[in-house]
Amino acid sequence: MVNFSSLKCLSDSLNVLQRFINTVFRDLVVQGIVLSYMVDIVILAKNESEAIDRLKKVLKVSSEYGLEINFGLTGYFRKFIPAYSVIAKPLSDLLRKDPPFNFDAKQEASFDELKRLLCQKPVLGIYRQNCETEIHTDASIYGLAAVLLQRSPDDNSLDPIYYMSRKTSETERKYTRYELEVLAIIEALKKFKVYILGMPFKIITDCNAFTKTMSKKDLNT
Numbered sequence: 001m002v003n004f005s006s007l008k009c010l011s012d013s014l015n016v017l018q019r020f021i022n023t024v025f026r027d028l029v030v031q032g033i034v035l036s037y038m039v040d041i042v043i044l045a046k047n048e049s050e051a052i053d054r055l056k057k058v059l060k061v062s063s064e065y066g067l068e069i070n071f072g073l074t075g076y077f078r079k080f081i082p083a084y085s086v087i088a089k090p091l092s093d094l095l096r097k098d099p100p101f102n103f104d105a106k107q108e109a110s111f112d113e114l115k116r117l118l119c120q121k122p123v124l125g126i127y128r129q130n131c132e133t134e135i136h137t138d139a140s141i142y143g144l145a146a147v148l149l150q151r152s153p154d155d156n157s158l159d160p161i162y163y164m165s166r167k168t169s170e171t172e173r174k175y176t177r178y179e180l181e182v183l184a185i186i187e188a189l190k191k192f193k194v195y196i197l198g199m200p201f202k203i204i205t206d207c208n209a210f211t212k213t214m215s216k217k218d219l220n221t
Contacts, residue, residue: 052108134149138206162195181210
């Protein structure tokens with residue numbers, strides 16, 4: 001049974017959104033920079049350089065109207081990209097309300113690097129329950145990262161199965177190096193829980209203090 005009332009409500013909502021988009025990007029449409037179709041914005045450009053220049057204008061207008069940039073498409077592929085959150089940080093910082101919008105060289109470099117990585121063929125291996133498993137972690141002031149790897153039964157190489165990363169919060173940026181490294185391990189264990197629960201695995205970290213902690217009999221000392 002079709003609910004025509006709901007369909008009409010949805011249709012009206014799309015019409016309202018369409019009018020809003022036309023209003024926000026009116027000048028860019030008139031200049032031939034973008035094309036508004038339904039609830040999408042198409043950037044018109046003859047080459048990559050022109051596309052990036054026009055993208056900056058679209059993002060600036062979006063910021064002025066309080067529109068949020070959606071990184072959902074690239075975010076879906078974060079498990080294929082090592083340290084995704086760190087690479088994307090200059091772009092995600094544009095979502096913050098405090099600093100003024102500024103799409104400069106850092107944002108453009110981040111955009112280009114994500115585009116380059118997304119165009120590469122994924123090289124993730126297939127998870128095998130009985131293979132030797134390792135979790136490698138790393139941390140910095142700006143982000144946490146980890147990768148789940150398994151020993152390939154074919155050539156004995158360590159193949160990446162899943163990457164995880166995220167930005168650190170303002171509070172976490174005040175942590176010590178030791179605290180950040182431990183936090184990276186905790187986040188990795190949470191993320192890879194479904195793969196490692198009940199299975200033997202190794203944690204590989206470059207934090208010497210943490211490795212010494214693991215060998216202590218009394219963690220309170």
